[in-house]
Structures are given as C-alpha cells and as structure tokens.
Amino acid sequence: MNYSENHYDKKNLSDEELLKTFSPASEAEGRKDTGEFEEEELERLKQTGIDLTNPNRTGTFVQTNHSVQRCDCGSSGIELLPITEAFKKYNGLKDYWWRLISAEKDSFTREADRELDNGYFIRALPGEKVIYPLQTCLYIRDENLAQRVHNIVIAEEGSELNIITGCSTHPHLRSGLHIGISEFYVKKGAKLTFTMIHSWGENVYVRPRTGIRVEEDGVFISNYISLKGVKSVQTLPTATLAGPNALARFNSVIVAPEGSDIDIGAKVILEAPGSRSEIISRTISSGGRVVARGHLVGLAPDIKAHLECQGLILAEHGVIRAIPELEAHVADVDMSHEAAVGRIAQEEIEYLMARGLDEEEATSTIVRGFLDIKINGLPSELNEELQEVVEECHKGM
C-alpha cells in the first residue's frame, strides 16, 4: 500500500529473528548487572522520572537486566514485590496472571510466558490513597540482551495510586530487546495514574503488551512519553471499561528521530453504560516513522469517547500515519475523532513573527505548545529534556 511501510519492513527484523538475535537477560549473570549506578546512569534514570534519592516517592522498584536491585515501599497500604515473589505468595496470582492478555497472543507473549526476567507487582489496598508517586524502573545495562518482564498492578476498591515508570538502557548501550507484559486492574471507584517514560538506545526493540480492566467508577490514566531515538516500538495497550461510569484516558507524546520506527496507540472497549474514554496523541517526526493508532469500541449506550491524533512532520523524510478508528455497536453513543498531520502552518509562524519573534523562536514556541499535553508531576529533568528535543527538532528542519 505504501512505499515507506515496505521500506521500513526491510530494515526491521521479524519477531522470530528478533528473539534469536538477543540473548536472555538472565545470561548477563556475573557481569555488571548488580552494584551501584554510575553518575551518567543516574542522570539517564532521572530523565525517565526515576530519582533514587527523591524523598517524595512512595516506593521504588529497580530492575537491571533480570535482577531486582531495589524494591522498597514506605507505605503500609501499598504492596510492592518482585513479580516472582508475588507469584509464589499468591499461589500463581491466578485471578490476575495472563487474564487481560493472552499468553498466546504473539511470539513475545509466548517468550515472556516461557521464561521471565522478573517484573513488579504493585497493589494498593482498598481505600488507600497515596500522595507521592511510586517509581518503577526497568533498565537494560548490557548489550544485546532480551529483557522479559511481567508486571501486575492492582488498585483495589477506592484506592488511588500514581506510578511513574522509567524504562531505559545504559547511556552507551546500543542494542537490546525489551518485552514487557503489563496487566492493570482498576477496581470499583479506584484511580490509577500510570506515567511511562521511555529512553532507549538507538538500536533497541521494544514490545510492550498491556491490558487494562477498569470497573465501576474506576479511573485509569496513562501518560506515555518517548523523546529519544529507538529502533522500534510496537504496542497497543487495550483497556476494557467493564463497569458503569469507568474512565480511561491515554495521553502520549512521541518524538521519532531519524531511524526510529514507532507504532503506538491505544484501544479502549467501552463495555459498560456511561463509561468514557479519551485517547490523545501528539507525535513529531524529525526523520523517523510513526504510526499513531487509536481504536474506540462502543458496546454500551450512553458512552462518550474521543480520539485525537495530531502529528507534526519536522524533517523531509519523516513519516506519520494517523489511524483513528471508531466502532459503535449500539445507537446511543457519542464517539468522535480528530486527526491532523502535517508541517507547522506558515500562518502560525507568521502570526508569532508579527509580534516580534524570529522564525526559530516562533517555531519552537509552537512545537513546545504542541508537545505540552499537561501531564502533572513530570520531573523537571524531563521538562529540560523536552526543551532540548524541541531545539534539536529545529536543527533538522
């Protein structure tokens, strides 16, 4: 159908080839996957929202390659465990393990099902409301590893939980594969905010597989940010709004530099009356390829759902495909979408120039605004990084 797709497919490895190319993270044993972080690594983690010295964190989970380096939580209302321990403690977590995603879904889920390099288990007890975020970090330190994790997050009835997840690789690492299975359970009246920041190496492949279930009056908010180059990301988190008035919101900010191939989106199945959803993505291609997907499925009356894919192309070879899908199975639904892809309009630049800004200042003001989707509690390091990315973007113009 289009040239660019084929063009990129040739460069990318198939699922099976990928799995063969990288060796299991567990085989990094004996290398430097334990021990303290170096200064540049700590900086890298900070850019993904992970600050190991910040007192304003409810808990911290850090996994390097396949070993859990830190797993501590200051709140008695929150249970934080490596998933392997939780699995034992709760007899195989049978109500939660592979309940939202099928282990047979694809090569990556099968791989994670076959052999695991840990992951985290987080559970907010009923009614527990945590002020400070909990931080979780999945970090690949060595070249050519495949890191396979399975995470389960449960927000019990009436609880409130805010998680920042930073996924990154060592600053000098180039190649790797990350497979992350995540299952989120938001129970009646609970609220879960999940902010995920990716900062991978240039030749890293990322395959998250995510399922979410939100019960009556529950709220799930996902924020996803990826500003750095990455070889390939492919993911489509799927949320099911199973109870009346459940809400799911997905915000993503994605920058694809030259060489990056990012296929990302969200699917929400609105199963219960009165449930609501919003999927908003802002993507910039500074030379890379982005597919921005959104799929809303309305199965019950009185639902409200909106989808917004906005893409800016800032470099000649950039490609952005916005694929918004609306699917209604009953009559009484309110579903809409908005999608726009293109360059920055000359009219907008001139508007700001007429007030005295030069062309470069005007462009960066517009790009900054474009990327600003108001995510509360973003670390200042990330904001700085965002500024840098904006500056970089223009150099490519």
Place this chain on the structure above:
Amino acid sequence: MLKIEDLWVEVQGRDILKGINLRIGTGEIHCLFGKNGSGKTTLLMTLMGFSGYRVKHGHIIFKGEDITHLPINERARLGLGLSFQRPPTLRGVQLKNLLALYSKEIDVGRRLALTYNFEDFLERQVNLGFSGGEIKKSELLQLLAQSPDLLLLDEPESGVDVENLDVICQMIRKLLQKDLPAKRRKSGLIITHTGLILNYVNADRGHVMLNGQIYCHGNPLDIFERIKNYGYEECAKCRLFEQGLKI
C-alpha cells in the same frame, strides 16, 4: 511615522492594491472605510509583510526606513503591530506564555489581566475555541505586551457584544495613548465598518478605499456619515467628479 508611496500589491496573481498613497504622522489616528473586498485587510497584511502579499511596485517607509521588503519580525521590532481578524489557533500555547515572550516586563500577563479583569483567560490555549470577543481581547492583550508605535487594527469592534465593547475600546485607547493627548507618540490605522470605534477614539483622518484605491480623504466623522447616508457608490461618483470626469 508611515509613508506609503504608490503601492501595488498582488495576491494569488490578482492585483488587489492599485497605487495606494497614504501618510500617517506621529500621534495620528486614521480610519479606513470601504466595502468588503476593497483591499483594506490586504493593505494591513502588506504593511506587516505577510507571505502571499507581493509588492509589485511602490514603497512602504516606516520611521524613515524603507521596510517594503523587510521580514515580518523586523517590522514588528521597529514598532509595527497588527491585530488579526481571524488569527490561527496555537494548540498547547497558553496566552500568558506569549505575553511573557513579547514583553520585557516581568509578569506582564498578570498586570494586564488584572487591569482588564480577565485572569482566567491567561491559561487558555491561544485562540482555541475563542469567541469573537475573546479573539479581540486576546489580540489587544498581545499588542499591549508588545507596545507597538503604529497600531494596525482590523475591525476591532466586529463580533463584540456591548459589554465587551467598552473594555476593548479602553484597551485601544491605552494602546493609542488617548489619555496623553499632549505627549502622544503612538499612531493608528483602523479598519472599521460599524464606525462604533469613532465614539471611543477621536480619529484624525478618514480614508475610503474602493477597488484597491483610496478614493477620498477627510474628516472621519463626515466621511462615515456620508457613507451611512449615501453608501459607498457615492464615494466613487464623488471621486470621479473631483477628477473632472463625466459621471
């Protein structure tokens, strides 16, 4: 302050302005009347230097400098300021961020918002879902932060309800230093259809534009009254008569 000499402008291959001559002195306020499509907005857009408005002939002299081919932002820095009739939407850009960029004054947005009583407005994304009145307010706030010496206003009162008209006119008076008659250094060129603005701002001169040419200069109130009573056709006849041609 501004001198336009035999200005011919083309938009999308069509001649829109056909030999405009106009002078605006320091501290003077001029009004521009004319039918829709007569070229008034084109004149303002050309003065500001927007792409798509190609000067075929003539000169624009501002503060003694020939700005005919200067980039937009350099004209703005020299002291030209324009309020847009239909400005573009800037997603994610808050009005207060723009105000901060346009002025050296710290917290300029807060001061202005307090003065004109619309603080909640500052957090809004620029022009996103703005009503007609809100667009005018936002444009004038931005101009107040920018503080230009020659103000180009394109129908500042159109689409504004009576309640907002008052505050908008106060802002325009402030921009034009109407309260400092003796020391006024600011000038203005205002396009108006309704003439309402004339009740708030004493304009010094009026001009009628028809078919890309300025047909008539004179006292703005007299001109406006004549247009109200006899329509623009009369201006055309009047001009022809002046030129000693047969009607």
